[in-house]
Amino acid sequence: VGSDNIAALKIEAAAQALTSVRSGMTLGLGTGSTAREFVRLLGEKLMTGELSGISAVCTSIVTQTQAESLGIPILQPDSKPSIDLAVDGADEIDPDLRLIKGLGGALLREKIVEQASRRFIVIADESKLVARLGRGRLPVEVVRFASPWIEERLRDAGLDPVLRTRDGVPFLSDEGNWILDIRIPPDRDIADVVSDLGRHAGVVETGFFPREATEALVAATGGVRRFVRPA
């Protein structure tokens, strides 16, 4: 599957998610290359008048900028919006609809918005399906003040933390934190690793989303498959 084809699959999954959007809904808008396609297509439907009365909570400053450019009304959390539907991508999806997210660095606001949503559709191309989470690294968002000590402890725990950088300096999340990308050892369960991480003061959030997704739309060359979390 070439990268052109993957780009086309992302659009297919995004278009399929759009069929769940109704006029008047409050949406949660994700972050990343697949979510960007969803926001773009949403803007088109609003432009043509096929959809109206939509408002949205954004999971990153990047997405908010895109949504504003398309004229989508933005809600801030202080109005405590009730979110009907969130749509976002993922880096890895396992058979139980557990996810790894956060390669784009927006994991904290993504998880906040997706937990506040009645329904959360993950959109992805089939390359994101894994039998077991941890093929790639798991992002761990940490308070800067705590980062040096936490990095040392995670190294001692065999998790091989790498401080994420951009242009040679530590990558700063929208919330002003740093990100340590860790590796899940093959002999350990990701849920246990994440549970242990929670014991370290200064770990704000991880990219492990165990129960947020209610369904997934996964585009393959044969079409879009829909997975639903058992009730």
Add this chain to the structure above:
Amino acid sequence: VGSDNIAALKIEAAAQALTSVRSGMTLGLGTGSTAREFVRLLGEKLMTGELSGISAVCTSIVTQTQAESLGIPILQPDSKPSIDLAVDGADEIDPDLRLIKGLGGALLREKIVEQASRRFIVIADESKLVARLGRGRLPVEVVRFASPWIEERLRDAGLDPVLRTRDGVPFLSDEGNWILDIRIPPDRDIADVVSDLGRHAGVVETGFFPREATEALVAATGGVRRFVRPA
């Protein structure tokens, strides 16, 4: 016990903790009225030359300002200092040396520093001893972006969250977060409540310190009692 007497007891506990400090140590300096007495007495010992070669990591900007005014060399976390001993107050201390901290709003950096310390002495007057934690409120530090949703969920859970304010606006922690002060229901165990809180994205830390303290020095009118955590 009057407030003058309580002030005197805080000084007694702080003075007793100072007897554990040796020249050359790296210290973690707490925040609050009792920790302030410890820092003040430490400054005196450095001034007289009874102690030397001390450096310190501070748990708040307030404490750092005090320490700097006393000429105590300050270490930042980026040098990943190995901390020999932390000394800090607490709002509640139970018989297992579990603590509630954070009325001063410094709970996050306090927990980070105290977890990074080989030894952590809690100093307090006897009014802080409780049979069961939760006499007062438990501070929960939350990401501002998540606060409205979390506040609603904690209210639904019967925890009576109150957004902490100062001068009529939300109190901002040193890390730029807000604090929700919750009440532990009498029929619930604080450890269970805190464990549930960890499921909400945007909860950064709580003022429950279950295992950080290695000993406590508690001043009463009859003298200072020392409690040690069982190995």
